[in-house]
Amino acid sequence: MNADVLLAxxxxxxxxxxxxxxxxxxxxxxxxxxxxxxxxILASFAASAVALLLAAQVYAKxxxxxxxxxAPGTGAxxxxxxxxxxxxxxxxxxxxxxxxxxxAIVSFAVILYLTVSQSRRSSRSEFYAxxxxxxxGVFGMVSTGDMxxxxxxxxxxxxxxxxLIAYHRNGGLAAEGALKYLIVNTVGGLMILxxxxxxYAQYNSLNMAVIxxxxxxxxxxxxxxVLFIAxxxxxxxxxxxxxxxPDAYSVAPSGVTALMIVASQAGLYGMFRILFSxxxxxxxxxxVGWIVIVLGVLSMFxxxxxxxxxxxxxxxxxxxxxSQTGYMLLGVGVALAVLGDVxxxxxxxxxxxxxxxxxxxxxxxxxxxxxxxxxxxxxxxGVWNLNEMGGLGHKMKWTMIFFLIGxxxxxxxxxxxxxxxxxxxxxSTFAFNPAIAIIAMVVSILTLASFxxxxxxxxxxxxxxxxxxxxxxxxxxxxxxxxxxVFVIAFGLVPDLVVDTLITPAADALLHQGQYILSVLGGGL
Amino acid sequence: MARCSVxxxxxxxxxxxxxxxxxxxxxxxxxxxxxxxxTDQYYIDHSQEQTGSNNVVTAIVFDFRGFDTLGEATVxxxxxxxxxxFFRRTH
Amino acid sequence: MVTGLIGRxxxxxxxxxxxxxxxxxxxxxxLSPGGGFQGGAxxxxxxxxxxVCYYYRECMEHFIEAKNFKLIExxxxxxxxxxxxxxxxxxxxxxxxxxxxxGGLFGNAVEYGANVGDLFTAGIxxxxxxxxxxxxxxxxxxxxLYMFAGLKETTKEEDDAEPHNFAQTEELx
Numbered sequence: 001m002n003a004d005v006l007l008a009x010x011x012x013x014x015x016x017x018x019x020x021x022x023x024x025x026x027x028x029x030x031x032x033x034x035x036x037x038x039x040x041i042l043a044s045f046a047a048s049a050v051a052l053l054l055a056a057q058v059y060a061k062x063x064x065x066x067x068x069x070x071a072p073g074t075g076a077x078x079x080x081x082x083x084x085x086x087x088x089x090x091x092x093x094x095x096x097x098x099x100x101x102x103x104a105i106v107s108f109a110v111i112l113y114l115t116v117s118q119s120r121r122s123s124r125s126e127f128y129a130x131x132x133x134x135x136x137g138v139f140g141m142v143s144t145g146d147m148x149x150x151x152x153x154x155x156x157x158x159x160x161x162x163x164l165i166a167y168h169r170n171g172g173l174a175a176e177g178a179l180k181y182l183i184v185n186t187v188g189g190l191m192i193l194x195x196x197x198x199x200y201a202q203y204n205s206l207n208m209a210v211i212x213x214x215x216x217x218x219x220x221x222x223x224x225x226v227l228f229i230a231x232x233x234x235x236x237x238x239x240x241x242x243x244x245x246p247d248a249y250s251v252a253p254s255g256v257t258a259l260m261i262v263a264s265q266a267g268l269y270g271m272f273r274i275l276f277s278x279x280x281x282x283x284x285x286x287x288v289g290w291i292v293i294v295l296g297v298l299s300m301f302x303x304x305x306x307x308x309x310x311x312x313x314x315x316x317x318x319x320x321x322x323s324q325t326g327y328m329l330l331g332v333g334v335a336l337a338v339l340g341d342v343x344x345x346x347x348x349x350x351x352x353x354x355x356x357x358x359x360x361x362x363x364x365x366x367x368x369x370x371x372x373x374x375x376x377x378x379x380x381x382g383v384w385n386l387n388e389m390g391g392l393g394h395k396m397k398w399t400m401i402f403f404l405i406g407x408x409x410x411x412x413x414x415x416x417x418x419x420x421x422x423x424x425x426x427x428s429t430f431a432f433n434p435a436i437a438i439i440a441m442v443v444s445i446l447t448l449a450s451f452x453x454x455x456x457x458x459x460x461x462x463x464x465x466x467x468x469x470x471x472x473x474x475x476x477x478x479x480x481x482x483x484x485x486v487f488v489i490a491f492g493l494v495p496d497l498v499v500d501t502l503i504t505p506a507a508d509a510l511l512h513q514g515q516y517i518l519s520v521l522g523g524g525l
Numbered sequence: 526m527a528r529c530s531v532x533x534x535x536x537x538x539x540x541x542x543x544x545x546x547x548x549x550x551x552x553x554x555x556x557x558x559x560x561x562x563x564t565d566q567y568y569i570d571h572s573q574e575q576t577g578s579n580n581v582v583t584a585i586v587f588d589f590r591g592f593d594t595l596g597e598a599t600v601x602x603x604x605x606x607x608x609x610x611f612f613r614r615t616h
Numbered sequence: 617m618v619t620g621l622i623g624r625x626x627x628x629x630x631x632x633x634x635x636x637x638x639x640x641x642x643x644x645x646x647l648s649p650g651g652g653f654q655g656g657a658x659x660x661x662x663x664x665x666x667x668v669c670y671y672y673r674e675c676m677e678h679f680i681e682a683k684n685f686k687l688i689e690x691x692x693x694x695x696x697x698x699x700x701x702x703x704x705x706x707x708x709x710x711x712x713x714x715x716x717x718x719g720g721l722f723g724n725a726v727e728y729g730a731n732v733g734d735l736f737t738a739g740i741x742x743x744x745x746x747x748x749x750x751x752x753x754x755x756x757x758x759x760x761l762y763m764f765a766g767l768k769e770t771t772k773e774e775d776d777a778e779p780h781n782f783a784q785t786e787e788l789x
Contacts, residue, residue, distance in 0.1 A: 005704070009704055009709070009710055012704060012709075012710030012711075016697060016700070016701060016704075016710065019595075019599065019697055020694075020697055020701075022602075023602070023690055023693045023694050023697065024690070024694065026606075026686055026687075026690050027687065027690050027694075030683060030686075030687065067709070068591070068592045068709075068710055068711045069588065069589070069591060069592070069703075069709065069710070069711040069712050069713065070709055070712070071708070071709070071712065072708050072709055072712070078567075080567075080571070081563070081567050082563050082567075084563050084564060084567075086564065086567055086568075086589060087589055087590070088590055088592045088593065122613055122615045123609070123610050123613040126606045126607075126609055126610040126613075127610060129606055130603065130606055130607070130610070133599060133602070133603055133606075136599075140596070148590075148593060149592065149593055149596070152593050152596035152597060152600070153596060155596075155600050156596060156599055156600055156603065159600055159603045159604060159607070160603050162607075163603060163604075163606065163607030163610065163611070166607070166610075166611050167610065169611070175611070194547065198551065198554075201551075201554045201559070202554065202560060202561075203560075203561055204559060204560075204561040204562050204563060204564050204565060205561075205563075205564055214561075219550055219553070220550050220551075220553060220554070223547075223550055573726050573728055573729075574726075574728065575713075575716075576713055576716060576738060576739065576741065577646075577713075577716045577724075577725065577726045577737045577738040577739055577741075578646035578647070578726070578737065578738035578741050579646065579647050579726065579731065579733055579737075580645070580646050580647060580648065580649070582649070583645050583646045583651050583738075583741060583745075584646070584738075584741070586651065587645075587646075587651075587740075587741045587744050587745070588713055588739075588740075588741060591700075591711050591744065592711060594744070594748070595696065595697070595700065595711075598693060598696060598748055598751055598752075599693075601751065601752065601755050602689065602693055602751070602755065604755075604759075605686075605689060605754075605755040605756075605758050605759055608758070608759050608762055609682070609686065609758060609762060612762045612765070612766070
């Protein structure tokens, strides 16, 4: 077994490596507990390495199509099947590779953080196993080309995340948040399953490319589309489906919340995949695009107005996460609204799509950094109420710097990455409809105001006597935060390079539905 | 403990109404005479020679779509891990 | 919790039959309806019967503990994914049915159409059935054991000291 075999089967390893790591973790936890932490970090590193290698392969050579269980030498379409793929296949194009890059970086940074911050708790083998399974679920959700496989990975995602939320168990609060998250996500998943069933009954195939090539806009398909948008908006935490998000994010361990941001963005991936690659060519008017834009504007506005009066610091950050999801929906919604019109797409539709997609990875980086920094503060002080904190900047200098980087990035201040993606969204939506762009800018100003308040109350001010014994957090936690901070700064300093390498292939992959169908049905091997 | 703000009769009416709205277009599908059946026919014709099992359902579950079975076994594992983690005793 | 002498004896008699029946369902997954998930659930009912018939503390002395079943569950899943990865190692592809019609362990060929049904056919499908059966058995037993651990139990001495008056019942109002 040499390197060629491994490189040819990278999509299989993408799921097999974190799954194998997760299955072995309880065994290590029982028999060899000293090396369990090292095994978990090694498994997460291997999984992220496979994801980054696969993304590099996709960027170099185009979409990768991998069939599970096919005889060696046959492609996606067997010769005697009449032109339809029979087995499950992974179809990783530019957009999937982009989401893999984001998930790989965040998951590795967070496991470095979690192995230290949860080191004083019990039953950690199960916790780490669930973490690796959540990583596997996110990787699978963004790579698959099969509808029911997408649903299975969505189930893995929701269930692992809700089990992880309930880890701290602090007097029943975490259990309530986990239960709400579980119920809301299960209902969303069932809506998606119903829609998949409707599509399968009509076209007798579960493959996304086959459904895309034979789809037309009948009443049943419109109903399926509505169910898909509702179910996936529930997963992504958009308004008005956001009710589980603040409760769940605020009671979970901080590293877990940073990874759940990525997991909820996998729900956004699903929505864009359904809207552009499966239903792409059949839209005759801009109605669906306007629906997505309205969801985006509502999320932005309601998220930030609910965040301003919060006292619980993690709840405040969760409402800001809802608000930033609105920016992504806004950018991609504008692109969807002008999808049929080539001149408008070239004028500002492509830039809107690129802005929305760039915001996905930026949000994962800076929101992850913010949650990790806040988690570090809670780890040392034990309080999460803003009224009781103060003057921590004297002792926790590195944490303060990381929080400042994250806060400036989320507010859209140059030279951090939030500015680049927000600028693209502002320009394109202003050309589309000036009122929406003005709402987006007002929301950004309110975000800046909210974070100035948080920064001042946590880190500034005189040193309080009850926090006299507080020291800086251990080095491994700082290393995890540093990885994310490096990307926040780097993406802000060279945004053009990032857009050309990562974002434009993703936007092209979404906008050109024919390419997606061709890579599977045109004999992709 | 919050009190439910919707009266029970209205809640039941809404549930039945939403169920009917979702089910009614589904009756437009033709049961028993599907519009397209290429994939199903392929499974019935070729499962014995390609997988070697007499049971077509098992062949689909474990061979043609075996990857989904791995996913479902993982979901069961997650559920059991969640229960074990949640009911742990911290001695 | 404990049942009377009749319950315990009947349980002791029934448990091997339950295990064999569940094993039969798992093993014949590719010939008759059944398979890993269904058979594993049947085997787990055997463990449920043992838990109902005997004291929880007594079970713990005889191997029926949550941590042993967690190991069984992990072993089932590791067998599943190693079988799938073996297809990768043998240069075929992940999840390829590499034992089918190969003359190896489960590798007899199947004649087309309705036939009697040979147990040693269908390649990796029986192996995967066993793996899933072991996993479901282990998983459901773990859940049962964790639920039982929360029950408040009387001890054997308390039960023996108190006389059971099955003949006398109170008058209902």
